[in-house]
Amino acid sequence: MRSRRPFYAGVFILLITGILLSALRHYELDIPWLPGDQQTTWLVEARIDFEAVGDPVRASLNLPEQPPGFRVLSEQAASPGYGFSVVRKQGLRRGEWSIRQATGPQTLYFKAQFTRDPEQGTPVSQPPPAPEPVFWEEPQATAVDQVLSVARQRSSTPESLTRELIKLIRSSDPDQNASLLLTENDTHDLLPELLRHAGIPARTVGGLVLENARRLQPLKPFLEIHNGERWLTFNPRTGDQGVPDNVLLWRRDATSLLDVMGGEASEVNFSMMRQTIPALSLARSEATQEGLGFLSLYQLPVEEQGMFRTLLLLPLGALVVAFMRIIIGVRTSGTFMPVLIAVAFLQTSLLPGLVTFIAVVTVGLLLRGYLSSLNLLLVSRIATLIILVIFISAGISIVGYQMGFNPGMTVTFFPMVILAWTIERMSILWEEEGAREVVVQGAGSLIVAVLAYLVMQAPLVGHLTFNFPELHLVVLAAILLLGRYTGYKLSELHRFEPMSEHEP
Amino acid sequence: MKWISPFRLARLGMLSMNRRNVDYIARYNDRASYPLVDNKLRTKLLAADYGVATPGLKQVIRLQHDIPRFREQADQLGSLAIKPAKGSGGKGIVVITGRDGDRFLKGSGNAVDLAFLERHLSNILAGLYSLGGSPDVAIVEDLIECSPQLNEQSFEGVPDIRIVVFQGYPVMAMLRLASHASDGKANLHQGAIGVGLDIGTGSALHAVQFNRTVHTHPDTGLPLNRLSIPDWRTLLLMASRCYDATGLGYMGADMVIDATDGPMLLELNARPGLAIQMANGQGLLPRLRHIEALRRPHLTAEERVDYAMGRFGAPLMSPANPEPEPVSSP
Numbered sequence: 007m008r009s010r011r012p013f014y015a016g017v018f019i020l021l022i023t024g025i026l027l028s029a030l031r032h033y034e035l036d037i038p039w040l041p042g043d044q045q046t047t048w049l050v051e052a053r054i055d056f057e058a059v060g061d062p063v064r065a066s067l068n069l070p071e072q073p074p075g076f077r078v079l080s081e082q083a084a085s086p087g088y089g090f091s092v093v094r095k096q097g098l099r100r101g102e103w104s105i106r107q108a109t110g111p112q113t114l115y116f117k118a119q120f121t122r123d124p125e126q127g128t129p130v131s132q133p134p135p136a137p138e139p140v141f142w143e144e145p146q147a148t149a150v151d152q153v154l155s156v157a158r159q160r161s162s163t164p165e166s167l168t169r170e171l172i173k174l175i176r177s178s179d180p181d182q183n184a185s186l187l188l189t190e191n192d193t194h195d196l197l198p199e200l201l202r203h204a205g206i207p208a209r210t211v212g213g214l215v216l217e218n219a220r221r222l223q224p225l226k227p228f229l230e231i232h233n234g235e236r237w238l239t240f241n242p243r244t245g246d247q248g249v250p251d252n253v254l255l256w257r258r259d260a261t262s263l264l265d266v267m268g269g270e271a272s273e274v275n276f277s278m279m280r281q282t283i284p285a286l287s288l289a290r291s292e293a294t295q296e297g298l299g300f301l302s303l304y305q306l307p308v309e310e311q312g313m314f315r316t317l318l319l320l321p322l323g324a325l326v327v328a329f330m331r332i333i334i335g336v337r338t339s340g341t342f343m344p345v346l347i348a349v350a351f352l353q354t355s356l357l358p359g360l361v362t363f364i365a366v367v368t369v370g371l372l373l374r375g376y377l378s379s380l381n382l383l384l385v386s387r388i389a390t391l392i393i394l395v396i397f398i399s400a401g402i403s404i405v406g407y408q409m410g411f412n413p414g415m416t417v418t419f420f421p422m423v424i425l426a427w428t429i430e431r432m433s434i435l436w437e438e439e440g441a442r443e444v445v446v447q448g449a450g451s452l453i454v455a456v457l458a459y460l461v462m463q464a465p466l467v468g469h470l471t472f473n474f475p476e477l478h479l480v481v482l483a484a485i486l487l488l489g490r491y492t493g494y495k496l497s498e499l500h501r502f503e504p505m506s507e508h509e510p
Numbered sequence: 511m512k513w514i515s516p517f518r519l520a521r522l523g524m525l526s527m528n529r530r531n532v533d534y535i536a537r538y539n540d541r542a543s544y545p546l547v548d549n550k551l552r553t554k555l556l557a558a559d560y561g562v563a564t565p566g567l568k569q570v571i572r573l574q575h576d577i578p579r580f581r582e583q584a585d586q587l588g589s590l591a592i593k594p595a596k597g598s599g600g601k602g603i604v605v606i607t608g609r610d611g612d613r614f615l616k617g618s619g620n621a622v623d624l625a626f627l628e629r630h631l632s633n634i635l636a637g638l639y640s641l642g643g644s645p646d647v648a649i650v651e652d653l654i655e656c657s658p659q660l661n662e663q664s665f666e667g668v669p670d671i672r673i674v675v676f677q678g679y680p681v682m683a684m685l686r687l688a689s690h691a692s693d694g695k696a697n698l699h700q701g702a703i704g705v706g707l708d709i710g711t712g713s714a715l716h717a718v719q720f721n722r723t724v725h726t727h728p729d730t731g732l733p734l735n736r737l738s739i740p741d742w743r744t745l746l747l748m749a750s751r752c753y754d755a756t757g758l759g760y761m762g763a764d765m766v767i768d769a770t771d772g773p774m775l776l777e778l779n780a781r782p783g784l785a786i787q788m789a790n791g792q793g794l795l796p797r798l799r800h801i802e803a804l805r806r807p808h809l810t811a812e813e814r815v816d817y818a819m820g821r822f823g824a825p826l827m828s829p830a831n832p833e834p835e836p837v838s839s840p
Contacts, residue, residue, distance in 0.1 A: 384633065384637060384638050489532075492529035494524075494526045502787075503512045504721050505519065505788065507791075508792065
């Protein structure tokens with residue numbers, strides 16, 4: 007018999023390493039064990055992509071400066087091989103990257119950390135010179151005058167004039183003058199021009215709507231006017247005054263967001279993530295590359311951090327499956343299918359996810375019943391099922407949307423191929439073992455999926471797996487130990503119960 | 511729901527699924543030998559080399575375009591069994607007992623047409639019944655004509671004998687009788703009846719259906735405790751030789767007894783189930799541990815079988831082989 011000692015020693019080392027490393031990081035970097043009452047910070051990352059053509063490259067990005075309602079905690083640029091500096095040009099802050107020569111696709115990052123600070127208002131500023139009237143061609147000039155005079159009649163201050171103008175332009179049933187202007191101009195350009203024509207300094211600024219773990223977000227235009235004392239922000243879509251709590255104004259002036267010299271097809275995207283780590287310790291872990299700081303995932307681009315958040319939950323789902331199958335003895339259809347379903351539940355939330363999953367599988371099973379009479383080969387039958395599953399999903403989405411259930415849309419989070427295989431397996435199971443076995447395995451899979459979901463969505467679990475990735479060594483040790491469990495499953499205690507009559 | 515404590519199960523020596531996987535299958539079964547038993551066609555050819563009889567092979571259908579050949583010969587084939595070479599747990603096996611005009615009579619008595627069989631063949635080739643869904647071949651075999659004394663016990667389908675062979679020693683055996691509930695299949699979890707057999711003599715010890723003790727066959731009404739398998743030692747010898755052929759330390763050999771050709775090997779299983787313990791009313795662990803503790807294992811199949819028959823046979827008048835007792839209501 008092979009000795010089991012090395013195995014248990016290995017498991018023990020994994021266990022100790024995981025616990026020690028996380029304890030060390032806890033004490034060294036002050037990362038708390040529990041999520042909770044820390045200050046919420048937002049990590050926003052601007053990602054610049056462009057195609058360099060082989061010449062010297064200079065890229066210049068507009069940087070936020072004292073955005074209303076937020077405080078900047080840290081700023082950092084990451085771009086291999088590039089020189090970076092923050093420069094002021096005509097009173098504006100811009101980040102500038104430069105390199106002697108570059109070819110091919112280039113990616114530059116600028117990361118900034120913000121925390122909400124309602125005290126931070128818009129500072130009093132000198133009014134810019136009164137704008138010159140804009141030159142309009144006929145018949146637009148007449149329309150502009152008409153629209154402005156209507157708005158002026160209903161208002162008394164620059165603020166109310168702005169609100170009235172937005173109402174007139176944004177009305178679901180705009181009058182003739184407004185329609186004429188809208189056909190010739192873009193709304194976001196039209197509003198500031200109208201205001202400037204009326205002698206009010208106005209500009210379009212770019213705001214970022216903050217939502218957790220969003221990627222590839224663009225800036226949304228907001229309207230600002232100067233009332234003689236300070237700049238005021240308006241939402242040009244609703245006419246609401248003020249900056250919403252979840253909007254970060256990134257660009258506060260009319261200059262370009264991004265300039266790239268020596269590159270083409272440039273674009274800038276924003277990713278963002280909410281963090282619950284104390285601002286102090288986060289700043290420290292980012293600042294210190296030595297020590298245990300290098301082990302943390304905060305070094306990665308925010309885009310990838312978001313993906314790792316989900317990825318790092320998977321081992322726990324796998325642990326739940328291993329436990330349920332080895333210790334409890336639940337039968338599931340497909341070994342790790344429940345984990346994939348649980349990941350989908352994370353996106354859809356539990357109840358809508360369960361309903362859509364059961365609906366898709368049930369409808370799929372009914373259609374599969376017809377398919378089995380068609381005498382198809384296995385591969386094309388599965389392929390047919392995949393297409394059917396997509397149709398069913400689309401149907402459920404449309405019906406759900408029409409009935410006003412937005413969750414209907416979330417059906418797309420389910421892995422379609424897995425759904426198709428699940429339906430196929432269930433259908434074969436039905437034909438061979440009867441409906442009872444389908445219910446047993448289907449229910450088993452769902453119970454395991456729900457349990458895995460409950461574990462994976464717990465805030466504590468999300469916090470620990472992401473901030474202490476070394477704890478996965480402990481999960482690994484647990485899974486290895488489960489792999490050597492030779493005792494009875496809970497289900498066997500019931501299955502073997504009739505043996506009690508043979509006991510001597 | 512009734513439960514039994516794990517300590518009582520341990521006292522009974524019941525082998526659990528996890529222990530079977532870790533301590534026996536993983537330790538004694540070499541992965542490289544699995545294809546020998548997972549593919550019935552290879553098992554068949556290998557068994558012939560070791561003097562173990564198997565049902566006669568009529569046809570092998572390897573490719574989709576072999577199916578027309580099956581159609582051409584279907585008329586002359588008479589009774590036959592179609593099996594996926596890599597199937598498991600009896601899945602995908604279709605038994606044709608005879609003809610009714612253009613239609614084929616299945617073992618259960620239902621009639622099917624040629625198109626059904628062709629569809630079934632292409633399903634087999636596409637890997638519907640194979641482990642992991644890999645492409646497969648279909649084999650067409652002679653139908654076993656079961657010896658009459660056993661056949662009267664089985665409601666439909668052929669009764670087969672599962673023997674667990676550990677390091678070449680037959681350690682436990684049971685007879686599996688199809689019932690109406692199992693649709694002619696000899697799978698215990700589908701409702702077939704498992705009759706534990708005395709390794710020493712091949713006579714019945716105890717019987718279960720759906721894990722519950724039964725005394726008579728629910729469909730035929732015949733008492734199950736008078737069963738005895740003919741040619742018992744030959745059967746055990748064949749099972750033991752399969753160890754020499756495959757080298758698998760822990761396996762199940764499924765045997766049948768043909769009316770004319772005697773004992774035959776149907777298939778081998780590298781992951782035999784645990785229900786055999788229920789059918790015998792005894793746990794496997796004491797016997798497995800006894801073999802593991804042997805200082806000098808026996809080298810030939812004859813020695814091993816004789817040792818196992820003497821060692822694991824039920825002692826006369828043992829409590830496991832009781833006097834006919836009052837039949838309790840099923």
